[in-house]
Amino acid sequence: MTTKLPAWSDVLFDRSLRYIAIVGGRGSGKSRSVASALLLLAAQGRLRILCAREIQKSIKDSVKRLLDDEIERLGLRDFYTSTDTEIRGNNGSLFLFAGLKTNIESIKSMEGVDICWVEEAQTVSQNSLNTLVPTIRAPCSQIWFTWNPKAATDPVDAMFMGDETPPASVVKRVNWQDNPWFPDVLRQEMEYDRRRDAGKYAHVWEGAYLTRSEACVFSNWRVEEFEAPADAEHRFGADWGFSIDPTVLVRCHIVGRTLFIDYEAYQIGCETVDIPVLFATVPASNLWPIIADGSRPETISHVKKHGGFKIMAAIKGARSVEEGVEWLQSYDIVVHPRCVHTIDELATYSYKVDKLTDAVLPVLADKDNHVMDALRYACESARRTKTVARKAPKMIPSESRW
Numbered sequence: 001m002t003t004k005l006p007a008w009s010d011v012l013f014d015r016s017l018r019y020i021a022i023v024g025g026r027g028s029g030k031s032r033s034v035a036s037a038l039l040l041l042a043a044q045g046r047l048r049i050l051c052a053r054e055i056q057k058s059i060k061d062s063v064k065r066l067l068d069d070e071i072e073r074l075g076l077r078d079f080y081t082s083t084d085t086e087i088r089g090n091n092g093s094l095f096l097f098a099g100l101k102t103n104i105e106s107i108k109s110m111e112g113v114d115i116c117w118v119e120e121a122q123t124v125s126q127n128s129l130n131t132l133v134p135t136i137r138a139p140c141s142q143i144w145f146t147w148n149p150k151a152a153t154d155p156v157d158a159m160f161m162g163d164e165t166p167p168a169s170v171v172k173r174v175n176w177q178d179n180p181w182f183p184d185v186l187r188q189e190m191e192y193d194r195r196r197d198a199g200k201y202a203h204v205w206e207g208a209y210l211t212r213s214e215a216c217v218f219s220n221w222r223v224e225e226f227e228a229p230a231d232a233e234h235r236f237g238a239d240w241g242f243s244i245d246p247t248v249l250v251r252c253h254i255v256g257r258t259l260f261i262d263y264e265a266y267q268i269g270c271e272t273v274d275i276p277v278l279f280a281t282v283p284a285s286n287l288w289p290i291i292a293d294g295s296r297p298e299t300i301s302h303v304k305k306h307g308g309f310k311i312m313a314a315i316k317g318a319r320s321v322e323e324g325v326e327w328l329q330s331y332d333i334v335v336h337p338r339c340v341h342t343i344d345e346l347a348t349y350s351y352k353v354d355k356l357t358d359a360v361l362p363v364l365a366d367k368d369n370h371v372m373d374a375l376r377y378a379c380e381s382a383r384r385t386k387t388v389a390r391k392a393p394k395m396i397p398s399e400s401r402w
Helices: 007-013 030-044 064-074 104-108 126-135 155-160 184-196 198-206 272-279 297-307 320-329 340-348 370-378 380-391
Strands: 019-023 048-053 080-082 087-089 094-099 115-118 142-147 169-173 221-223 235-239 246-255 258-268 290-292 311-313 332-335 351-353 360-364
Touching: 007 030, 007 169, 019 155, 030 064, 030 115, 030 142, 064 080, 064 087, 064 094, 104 126, 126 155, 142 155, 184 198, 184 258, 198 340, 235 370, 235 380, 246 272, 246 340, 246 370, 258 272, 258 340, 258 370, 272 297, 290 297, 290 370, 297 311, 320 360, 320 370, 320 380, 332 340, 340 370, 370 380
Parallel strands: 019 142, 019 169, 048 094, 048 115, 115 142, 221 332, 235 290, 258 332, 290 311
Antiparallel strands: 080 087, 087 094, 235 246, 246 258, 351 360
16 A cells, blocks of 8 residues: 655654654644554554544544545545544554543543544643653554644643653654645745745744744734534624735634634635635624625625625724724633634734834734734624723713703
8 A cells, every 4th residue: 555645754654663743834734644644554553543632522623534534535445434433444443532631531541552643732731741641551652743833831842842852752843845745725825924924934834933022912812622602693704805915704702701713714815706605614604794894895795796695894993903903902812723824813913113123113013914804893893882882971860960
């Protein structure tokens, strides 16, 4: 059985190692290559493989869909049987899926795991690592980690990116240049970021650590998997791309003082005729009102006419950008990990910095803001309701009106 994998993936077939750490930026093909390697190894010999991540509330949060796709691509559908919760091979190989934080007791009781793959390892806590490592103790067992680095202080980075790595471990840094099949759609996004923002490009595509300086607009956010409640009042906001800029649709809802963002659509250079198809990729986008940038009424008309969307122009007005940002800063923001562009912009959206003094200026930089603009539009009615309530004049008691 042969298949094409990137050159760096040879290390995935070295069974003498205890730890394999694959780290780098977006578009490197890390996860897909690991999934292919695991399926090939499990087809060659009976293996018990645990696919883990920090939080897995349901099988939809796991890498199972990726493995199922790779089974099809590798032509192994006759060999593997995929159920709702696991994947089994004809030779007795078994793929299991679990969250380290949410299923830690069941993981501690697991026996005979040959390989544990920890995806999105940058989110794994030290407590989870402390429990996982001694749990994977079968003879010749391995633990594989894949992640996009965020901070040097994250436990997985402290474990593998410091001066000394654990015994019998190898660390591979891979980026988009190491992926022979780097897709054109990602190349457009990569080139866009490289032209517009060197810091964002370095973090997202080259795997550099994320730095949050005083110039960063948002620090009140975190990435976490969640499911929107059945009675959620969804809010949608849209921003239009111009030529090489992205067209964006974002979905969110508010619970108390927390803003949850769970879906996004994002495409650079999207033609107007294709916008309805792009927006349809976001669940329930045709059921709820969409508040969009009003600078292109002809685009709003087209999307409404050809997509059946309930779309209308944002009100905007004087200081609407600043007030929208201030409103977002006043909430806790939780972002689902599938909203990768939202995460990128929350991390890199910044104020301007004086080139001579390095002083942070009270002026928002006009870049890395397409998702942020869409998010402001989505929350416009909530913000305006709060603003009106705050500015409403006090009523004079009836007994002293005259």
